[in-house]
Amino acid sequence: MKAPPLKKIWQWFERTRVGRSIFRVGLPQSNLERAQAMVSSFLLHIQPAKVNRHSLRASYSFGLGLISLYLFLILIVTGVLLMFYYVPSTEQAYNNMKDLQFVVSVGLVMRNMHRWAAHLMVIFVLLHMCRVFYTGAYKRPREFNWVLGVGLFLLTLSLSFTGYLLPWDQLAFWAITVGTNIAAYAPYIGPKLKYLMLGGNVVGQEALIRFYALHVIVLPAVAGFMIAVHLWRVRKDGGLSRPDEPGDTIQQIELGKLPTNKTYGLMELARGMTPQVGRNPADEVFAWPHLVFRELLLFLLVVAMVLFLGIFWNAPLEQLANPVHPPNPAKAPWYFLGLQELVSYSAFWGGVVVPGVLVMALLVLPYMDRDRKGVGRWFPRERVVANTIFTVCLVIAIVLTTIGSLFRGPNWSWQEPWKRPPTVTEGR
């Protein structure tokens, strides 16, 4: 087959002195080189040289974890660009938003992309969690990675919540006011926690600078680190879960049982499973190109999706924050509206017990539910009880969030969205 011109140029570059110094292995031509390409590249080495066909199936994983990762990357890039224009001051922040919209080249598109990617990340992280649950993928040996995942879900919410305040408009101000008030319902520590978050009793300059520091440094750094560990664990726990996995043979080598009067190579100490051990080679394909190319394609798809949203839909921006003019009703960010709906019935149950129990349940889940039947398949019959409980919780959460978002009018009264009176806000 004749190589296309671009490929020819690339191959010439690889042969030059500079090219060889950068790429130890060029575009792989043989299976050996395909394996080498994966092992020798920093970006690729976290993935195995060969992967199971089952893991490549889009209908199994839907790429939800990867999509979440890509959204995180898009958020970092657009976020850094926004930082060039943003001053975390109550005097300037809102004007910065207006300047992004009206004078900064593609400033509005960047802000839109950042906003929509943030919302999408909350959704996709949640969907990813649902996928892992419905396929039983949190079970041994992946228990701890599930726990990390729950942590990443909470981090995603915190990142979105802290970013919500930064435009310093009415939407931001009152959503954070309501959100931190929900946190204050926790017994004993609640009010202190709210004070700690806001740097005062009300949302103001101190809160803005705190949220900013958390949003641009602390939380992204922690999330980035945890994502790295999360991915590392995916690899070390044997890749994606699948039905024929010899799960119980995956175990740590027990160091105590090894003779101590000799030295060991890394291969002898590494965890039991390499792609070859205990598996049918016919099920395996080389990660280059089958996995890597698909990952790149998915990246393009996600970028296209976010670009499309960012170009055609503007992120909301209301009036300048005004502490004496609360909107009616004042609503938290949408992903907390289920909680706000619960809080409207009972502050203690909705604000403390329900979210507390839910998070605790998610954290201990893999250690309680230890039966390995049905792992690696969607909705297996063996897991009907667990799946039913999870689905009921999920549906309740979705229903509550929908009610809080769409069906609540002034004074949190019931209001069908299609019957909204013409002007809810005060007349002008």
Next chain:
Amino acid sequence: MTDGSVRKLYVWFTVLGLLVGSLVVLGYFRDENRDWKDYQHKFIQEEIRRASTAQQRALAERIPLQIRQILLPDLNRVDRCTTCHLAVDDPSYGGYPNPLAYHPLHEQHPFERFGCTVCHRGQGRATTSVDAHGNVPHWDEPMLPVRYIQASCGKCHEAADNPAAPELVRGQQVFENSGCRGCHKLSGIGGVIGPELDKVGAHRSPDWLTKHFLAPASVTPGSAMPPQKFAEQDLESITLFMLSQTGETAPGYYASMRVIPSVGQGQRLFQQKGCIGCHSVAGKGGTVGPALDDVGLRRSTEWMVQHFREPQAVSPGTVMPQFSFTEGEARALTDFLVHLREQNVASNLPSLMSPVERGREVYRKYGCAGCHGADGKGGVPNPNAKTAELVPDLIRVAEGYTNDELRDRILKGQREITALDPKRPLPPLYMPGWGGVIRDAEIDDLVAYLISLKPAGEEPGF
């Protein structure tokens, strides 16, 4: 997997790559394509068309496409209006249609110091016409219709007697004469039945205000305010005056000319500083200094201004003390004295008025007419009030009250108005207590005025 499946991936790479590429290009061009560039192109073409020499033409061709803005840090504004309105400061564009129209220069209000939105409102930071003109969701300051533009003068200047803003002055007169203060507080003076009006102009539109005056309940359900029967001109004037009440405080330099020198200000100063103690007007007043009725004939205005600033400088040995008047105050007093011989302004001096005349002013100042009608004739509806569902008139108070009783009644008010039908809601209007608001001297005059309202020729009743 076969080579075929990899080749399918290449197809996808092509499709998605093209998709992302075209979205990037689309996003970029949508962003680059901005209204203001079209306007600037048109302006440059017009400049080229008007160029008469090659040099002018070359200059016009070099006008850069760029956002233009007036930075106003003290006002916390950035006005980018001149990005599209490029010829506001070029008189040769007089008569051109917008956006290239010329804006007559304000000698006192240069563009580079005041920008545009401080008077015209709108969204100065915006660079599209819709957003900039401000009739968009989530922007509370849309452009002020030009017929209300003098409302903006009131942000920095006193409305009273402002000779540069006659519409605003007229608006305030309608406000004071209509008795609005009977229920509403403005700058701390007024009743407590309706809301304070100090910031009303910042969050109400002209349309809302107009509707509210004519039929309050139509825009504020349940409002107790009686519908106002303003003539068209008065309606526009009082709307303008309300729009001027934004509660904004002009900072630093912008606050330096709060009061524009005027006859009215001169008259108030003349009253406050007690000039009448030494000087006489229309035969009334002190005799230490000369009578002032015809001083405008005897002295030039320059002499008088100088005399107010530094009496010894122009009149050595004079006993007149130095009052440390500002330049503006000296001008206002001079204007007043010049007017003194032209018009009968002296009769407006409170210290020269009779108690009944002064009382009429008090009745006006505190907006009693808002409920009790002009000259105390009543007629304002108060649903479900036992007094024929009207606020009672005042023309016969002399028959039912002694001076002291009347005084007491005004100071204490009456919070609960007896209802006609106890099942219906209580009457919305009531008499607020004016103690602590109306000053002691004023209350005596007011009582004198109210007693005087008794129709002439009627026998005292019981």
